[in-house]
Amino acid sequence: xxxEIREILNASVKKLYSEEINDFDITRPKFKSHGNWSSNIxxxxxxxxxxxxxxxxxxxxxxxxxxxxxxxxxxxxxxxxNFFLTQExxxxxxxxxxxxxxxxxxxxxxxxxxxxxxxSNPTGPIHVGHGRGAAYGSALAKLLRLTGDKVxxxxxxxDRGLQTDVLALSVFLRYQELFDLRxxxxxxxxxxxxxxxxxxxxxxxxxxxxxxxxxxxSQQSSDISLILEEIYKITxxxxxxxxxxxxxxxxxxxxxxxxxxxxxxxWVSEKSLYKSSKGSxxxxxxxxxxxxxxxxxxxxDALWFKxxxxxxxxxxxxxxxxxxxxxFASDVAYHxxxxxxxFDQLINIWGADHxxxxxxxxxxxxxxxxxxxxxxxxxIQFVSLIKSGENISMSTxxxxxxxxxxxxxxxxxxxxxxFFLARKSDQSLEFDIDLAKRxxxxxxxxxxxxxxxxxxxxxxxxxxxxxxxxxxxxxxxLSKVLTDLEFExxxxxxxxxxVIQQCKxxxxxxxxxxxxxxxxxKFHSYYNANKFIEDEKDLRDAKFILVAAIKKxxxxxxxxxxxxxxxxx
RNA sequence: CUCUCGGUAGCUCAGCUGGAUAGAGCAUCUGCCUUCUAAGCAGAGGGUCGCAGGUUCGAAUCCUGCCCGGGAGGCCA
Numbered sequence: 222x223x224x225e226i227r228e229i230l231n232a233s234v235k236k237l238y239s240e241e242i243n244d245f246d247i248t249r250p251k252f253k254s255h256g257n258w259s260s261n262i263x264x265x266x267x268x269x270x271x272x273x274x275x276x277x278x279x280x281x282x283x284x285x286x287x288x289x290x291x292x293x294x295x296x297x298x299x300x301x302x303n304f305f306l307t308q309e310x311x312x313x314x315x316x317x318x319x320x321x322x323x324x325x326x327x328x329x330x331x332x333x334x335x336x337x338x339x340x341s342n343p344t345g346p347i348h349v350g351h352g353r354g355a356a357y358g359s360a361l362a363k364l365l366r367l368t369g370d371k372v373x374x375x376x377x378x379x380d381r382g383l384q385t386d387v388l389a390l391s392v393f394l395r396y397q398e399l400f401d402l403r404x405x406x407x408x409x410x411x412x413x414x415x416x417x418x419x420x421x422x423x424x425x426x427x428x429x430x431x432x433x434x435x436x437x438x439s440q441q442s443s444d445i446s447l448i449l450e451e452i453y454k455i456t457x458x459x460x461x462x463x464x465x466x467x468x469x470x471x472x473x474x475x476x477x478x479x480x481x482x483x484x485x486x487x488w489v490s491e492k493s494l495y496k497s498s499k500g501s502x503x504x505x506x507x508x509x510x511x512x513x514x515x516x517x518x519x520x521x522d523a524l525w526f527k528x529x530x531x532x533x534x535x536x537x538x539x540x541x542x543x544x545x546x547x548x549f550a551s552d553v554a555y556h557x558x559x560x561x562x563x564f565d566q567l568i569n570i571w572g573a574d575h576x577x578x579x580x581x582x583x584x585x586x587x588x589x590x591x592x593x594x595x596x597x598x599x600x601i602q603f604v605s606l607i608k609s610g611e612n613i614s615m616s617t618x619x620x621x622x623x624x625x626x627x628x629x630x631x632x633x634x635x636x637x638x639x640f641f642l643a644r645k646s647d648q649s650l651e652f653d654i655d656l657a658k659r660x661x662x663x664x665x666x667x668x669x670x671x672x673x674x675x676x677x678x679x680x681x682x683x684x685x686x687x688x689x690x691x692x693x694x695x696x697x698x699l700s701k702v703l704t705d706l707e708f709e710x711x712x713x714x715x716x717x718x719x720v721i722q723q724c725k726x727x728x729x730x731x732x733x734x735x736x737x738x739x740x741x742x743k744f745h746s747y748y749n750a751n752k753f754i755e756d757e758k759d760l761r762d763a764k765f766i767l768v769a770a771i772k773k774x775x776x777x778x779x780x781x782x783x784x785x786x787x788x789x790x
Numbered sequence: 791c792u793c794u795c796g797g798u799a800g801c802u803c804a805g806c807u808g809g810a811u812a813g814a815g816c817a818u819c820u821g822c823c824u825u826c827u828a829a830g831c832a833g834a835g836g837g838u839c840g841c842a843g844g845u846u847c848g849a850a851u852c853c854u855g856c857c858c859g860g861g862a863g864g865c866c867a
Contacts, residue, residue, distance in 0.1 A: 246809090248809095252810080255810075257808090261810095264809070264847085264848090267847080275848090276797080296852090297810070299809075300809075300847095342867060374794070379867060382866080382867065383867080384867055385867095396843065410812065461857095521865085522865095525865095534792070534863080537865090542864085542865065545865085547865065547867090548866070549867095551867095552867095573794085573795085573862070574862065574867095575867095576793080576794060576863085577793075577794090577862055577863050580793090600795085601862080602860085603861070643803090644802095644803075645803090647794095647795065647796095648803090649861075651802070651803095653802080656802090659829090660829055661829050662829065662830070663816065664829085667814075667829060668815095668829080668830090671827080672830095673831090675827060675830085676825055678826075679826060681826090730801055731804080732804085735804060735814075738814080738815080739814080745830060746832085748826095748830075749822090749828090749832080750831075750832085752825070752826075753826065754825095789829075790829065
């Protein structure tokens with residue numbers, strides 16, 4: 222209906238004024254007295270033509286053909302054109318809505334999209350901040366798939382570099398303790414209990430292979446690089462332990478993510494970027510291209526990238542003076558790898574702490590003649606946890622992170638996902654643990670699920686009473702038996718696809734959360750004010766069509782969020 | 791200092807590609823269960839949209855300046 226109105230308006234404007242405008246709106250007005258659809262076309266045109274909007278509106282309305290779905294057109298306020306549909310027209314779409322799968326929601330584009338998200342370091346457990354990104358990325362992937370895009374969900378594993386060495390060292394030292402060797406544990410090593418767990422697992426796997434025969438000379442210094450140096454010297458197979466630790470941590474992370482209903486299908490190892498196939502590695506090719514394009518220089522034995530030429534505040538190091546590539550250098554190669562795979566759009570979902578990275582990365586892409594516009598980096602702001610009114614969340618300094626696993630244990634997967642998703646992602650989030658645990662209307666997750674459970678229960682009751690809904694009859698009677706509230710609900714249902722399209726356009730999920738809550742609310746009102754298992758067949762058939770449509774939206778909406786729609790609560 | 795996100799009801803937040811009378815939830819107050827789930831519903835009160843200018847028919851929304859708060863600014867990742 223909306224698109225038909227748009228076409229007619231476009232045509233009449235062309236005819237009347239030989240103008241073409243695209244940026245006018247056709248929206249659902251806030252107030253019922255403003256009709257079912259409303260357009261600001263005359264206001265926009267008024268500006269363009271420097272003429273009175275109301276006058277223009279009048280001309281357009283006079284030009285508007287008679288339609289059987291249209292009951293009235295009004296001009297209101299400064300020049301809005303308001304369309305009032307007939308009752309039949311308002312219920313019309315429900316028919317296709319119920320019979321179709323959600324194919325009507327697909328757009329024609331069918332883009333290939335890569336979403337990289339979570340990508341947390343395998344040096345420790347995944348915490349609530351990552352959890353937010355995880356929920357967001359997975360929901361976005363689902364939403365884009367629903368609208369017809371091909372989506373690959375990817376996790377980038379930082380399996381090389383200093384941090385992984387520190388991980389291995391930490392495990393190595395804890396491992397010695399399992400053989401009753403007391404070795405000083407430097408404060409720069411990872412302190413968490415998960416290191417001990419990993420050490421135990423290493424002992425099971427390697428036996429005493431890495432057991433130290435004598436004390437470390439360097440341990441007095443607490444200098445990690447010195448200790449590592451000595452260990453490398455006396456334990457030639459140390460890399461095996463490093464690899465073990467990384468895959469151990471990755472398995473831990475994967476299993477938590479799976480519990481959280483997050484499943485990446487692609488895992489890219491940072492280390493693999495340095496493995497050469499047919500002569501040179503991806504890293505080498507990337508680097509030599511930067512060099513060739515003359516965007517690098519040597520200074521203090523380090524290789525620098527001229528990122529300041531691309532709007533970054535200063536140049537950045539690619540290769541340190543000890544010849545070790547920086548994380549940034551890897552990341553450039555990784556992003557080149559993303560571009561090489563021929564996606565239409567690349568989406569990065571990063572934590573807010575990576576914010577400063579965007580400029581230099583886009584600069585590097587530019588330098589490689591890759592279009593930075595193809596890449597969209599979304600920033601997920603921090604999560605703070607609130608319990609009994611107190612902030613219990615992490616402080617980066619002290620390393621006090623609340624793990625995602627703990628949070629799930631505390632509030633459950635459903636609530637955790639919803640609370641993460643219900644907030645605009647680039648805004649910091651206060652996660653109220655007490656609220657997430659409540660099982661009443663205060664908790665939007667339960668509220669939405671409850672609406673679904675109530676509908677299911679109604680349908681079960683039908684079966685119990687051996688009543689069968691006649692859909693054909695229901696559709697026929699729909700517009701005749703329904704009241705205002707019911708038309709309002711129908712409007713709400715119809716808006717589902719607008720909400721989805723909006724989310725897709727803005728790469729946002731929270732509008733869907735708000736929408737589902739609103740729809741649930743309308744249903745609860747409806748439920749409370751009505752009897753559904755009516756004695757009168759026509760009324761019953763019609764109402765159950767409406768109820769089935771609500772249910773369908775709730776299921777689909779919750780599915781995007783990966784939240785259950787329980788039959789019974 | 792630079793960059794960035796924010797400041798909307800007592801609280802937590804939507805709305806921001808300019809539109810009609812400012813939107814939810816929570817909290818507060820008043821009602822509703824012998825009917826298919828009260829984990830629910832109905833109603834009420836509650837606002838200088840941080841401040842000051844500007845742009846125009848029209849600004850919470852766009853521009854400029856300022857005030858306040860979160861975050862980020864390594865040859866760590």
